[in-house]
Amino acid sequence: MSESDYASLKAKAISQPLVEHIYTADPSAHVFDGRIYIYPSHDIDAGIPFNDNGDHFGMQDYHVLSMDAPDSPATDHGVALHIKDVPWAERQMWAPDAARKGDKYYFYFPAKRADGIFQIGVATGDSPTGPFIPQPEPIQGSYSIDPAVFEDDDGSFYLYFGGIWGGQLQHYRDNQYNEQYQEPTAGGPALGPIVARLTDDMLEFDEDPVEIQILDQQGKPLLAGDTDRRFFEASWMHKYQGKYYFSYSTGDSHYICYATGDSPYGPFTYQGRILEPVVGWTTHHSICEVQGKWYLFYHDSILSGGVTHLRSVKMAEIHYDSQGRIQTLRPYQE
Ligand code: FUB
Numbered sequence: 122m123s124e125s126d127y128a129s130l131k132a133k134a135i136s137q138p139l140v141e142h143i144y145t146a147d148p149s150a151h152v153f154d155g156r157i158y159i160y161p162s163h164d165i166d167a168g169i170p171f172n173d174n175g176d177h178f179g180m181q182d183y184h185v186l187s188m189d190a191p192d193s194p195a196t197d198h199g200v201a202l203h204i205k206d207v208p209w210a211e212r213q214m215w216a217p218d219a220a221r222k223g224d225k226y227y228f229y230f231p232a233k234r235a236d237g238i239f240q241i242g243v244a245t246g247d248s249p250t251g252p253f254i255p256q257p258e259p260i261q262g263s264y265s266i267d268p269a270v271f272e273d274d275d276g277s278f279y280l281y282f283g284g285i286w287g288g289q290l291q292h293y294r295d296n297q298y299n300e301q302y303q304e305p306t307a308g309g310p311a312l313g314p315i316v317a318r319l320t321d322d323m324l325e326f327d328e329d330p331v332e333i334q335i336l337d338q339q340g341k342p343l344l345a346g347d348t349d350r351r352f353f354e355a356s357w358m359h360k361y362q363g364k365y366y367f368s369y370s371t372g373d374s375h376y377i378c379y380a381t382g383d384s385p386y387g388p389f390t391y392q393g394r395i396l397e398p399v400v401g402w403t404t405h406h407s408i409c410e411v412q413g414k415w416y417l418f419y420h421d422s423i424l425s426g427g428v429t430h431l432r433s434v435k436m437a438e439i440h441y442d443s444q445g446r447i448q449t450l451r452p453y454q455e
Contacts, residue, residue, distance in 0.1 A: 122427055124426065127400075127423055130423055130453050133454045133455075134421070134452060134453055134454075135437050135450065135451070135452055136435040137435065138423075138424050138435055139186060139195040139433070139434050139436065140195050141424060141433070142197070143163060143184065143197065144163070144164035144165070144431040144432055144433060145159075145161035145162065145163060145164060145186070145420070145432065145433060146216070146405065146432035147162040147355070148160070148161045148405075148406070148419065148434040149217060149219065149269065150409040150416070150418040151220070151249075151409060152409060152410070153221050153249045156189065157191070157409070157411055158185060158186070158187050159195070160183070160217050160218055160219045160228065161186065161217075162216050163180055163181075163182055163184050164178070164432050165179065165431075166428075166430070166431060167179025167180075167181070171429075173287065174286070175286070175288075177429075178213060178215060178287075180214045181203065181204045181212075181214060182201075182202060182203040182214065183201050183202045183214060183217055183230065183251075183253075184198065184201060185197075185198045185201045185219075185250040185251055186198070186434070187249070190412065191412070198250035201228065202230065202244050202252065202253045202255065206255060207232065207255045208255070208258075209232075209234055209240070209242065209257070209258055209259050210232035210233065210234065210255075211232070211235045212233050213232055214230055214232050215232070215239075215266050215267065215288075216231070216266065216268075217229060217230040217268065219249070220270040220272060222278065225245055225247065226247070226248065226251075227244075228244045228253040229241060229243050229268035230268070231265070231266040231267065231268060231282075238264075238289070238298070239264065239288065240259035240260070240264060241259060241260050241263035241264070241265075241268045241280070242256060242258075242260065242263075243255070243256055243324055244256065245324075256324060260280075260324070261325055261326065262296060262326050262329070263280075263282070263330075264282075264289070264293055264296070264315075265282055265283045265288050265290045265293065265315070266282065266284040266290075266354065267282055267288065269282070269357050270319070271359070273360075273385055277318055277385075278319040278323060279316050279318050279319065279358070280316065280317055280318075281315070281316050281357070281367075282314065282315050282356060283312075283313075283314045283315045283352075283356065284353065284354030285353055285354065286353075286373075288354050291303050296315075296329060304345055305345040307344065307345055307346025308346060309345050310345065311335070311342065311343050311347065312332070312345070313333045314332070314352050314356045314369065315330045315332055315333070316330065316385065316386060316387075317329070317330035331386060333367065333387040333389065335352055335367070335388070335389050335390075335391055336380075336389070336390050337350075338390060349376065350371065350378060352369050353369070353370050353372025353373065354372055355369055355370035355377070355405040356369050357406060357407050358385065359408045359409070359410075361445060362445055364381050364383070364445060365381065365382045365383065365384065365387075365389070366379050366381050366408070367379065367381070367382065368380075370404050370405055372403075375398035375399070375402070375404050376396065376397065376404070377394065377395045377396035377405075377406050378393065378394050378395065379391075379392050379395055380392055381445070392446060392447070393447070394449045395447050395449060395450065397449060398452075399422070400421045400422045400423050400427055401420070401422030401427065401432055403420075403432070404420075406419040408439065414438055415439050415440075415441070416438055417436065417437055417438075417439045418436045419434070419435055419437070419452070420432040420435060421433065421435065421452060
């Protein structure tokens with residue numbers, strides 16, 4: 122696409138970047154004490170050539186953004202955690218999330234160890250904007266990418282995670298790593314996201330992680346070849362009118378989809394798309410209620426002129442119909 126194509130898409134975009142002085146992606150949004158806090162990846166050009174493993178996503182630190190209200194400017198609170206301060210991590214700080222329990226904040230993040238394997242770490246702080254102090258080791262039994270933390274109504278916290286291809290989930294079965302394991306063939310059930318309840322201190326898994334099933338309307342697992350609907354990465358969980366809404370990216374088909382269920386462990390039944398494809402290969406989101414309205418936080422690569430690893434976080438209101446179905450957003454007006 123030419124520069125003028127991007128200019129015209131920018132004009133048609135339903136929302137503009139929340140910040141433009143740095144590139145940000147993978148926004149996980151929460152409201153703490155009435156203020157919106159966004160935990161994004163901090164995209165940089167690390168000079169690493171593009172490949173299918175996503176090595177060009179060479180992020181090294183995290184910033185936290187915050188806003189008074191959906192139409193207010195976003196504040197960048199600076200570096201909240203840097204890879205040089207994480208003893209076990211070597212590179213690629215990908216999509217994070219955060220939670221509050223009591224008066225402490227817990228920041229969950231994936232990164233690669235020196236041997237190239239992704240794990241998930243946790244860092245703690247006294248403020249929603251950090252700084253966050255990392256635990257010396259990753260969460261025991263954690264693997265793959267894209268942690269998303271969800272607090273249920275009974276006060277239990279769950280960590281959802283996983284992503285195929287560069288996120289390495291295809292190399293795991295029953296929580297065991299084997300490089301020989303690959304994505305199932307097209308006619309087999311797709312790999313599901315993983316969930317584990319967290320311990321009371323929020324620092325470990327309280328149980329063995331389990332794979333979540335995403336079913337079609339007939340109750341059959343989505344197939345690996347069903348790339349328009351199967352799970353790829355970018356888990357998110359929210360609750361709406363008592364139902365659990367699990368949402369995710371379909372990766373190589375570039376949709377944000379959702380599935381609903383009656384338990385934080387699923388199974389979840391596929392319902393439809395939340396967001397049509399954005400500019401850039403990746404799509405990643407969170408959903409958060411702010412002042413009685415619901416918002417999708419997402420990203421695209423318009424500001425960088427389509428550079429897939431230089432993205433900008435955005436937000437747009439979403440709407441449910443009377444059946445609890447989420448209306449699909451088109452990120453650029455026709
Ligand atoms: O930002 C790096 C990776 O790109 C994330 O972990 C994925 O979800 C995708 O957005």
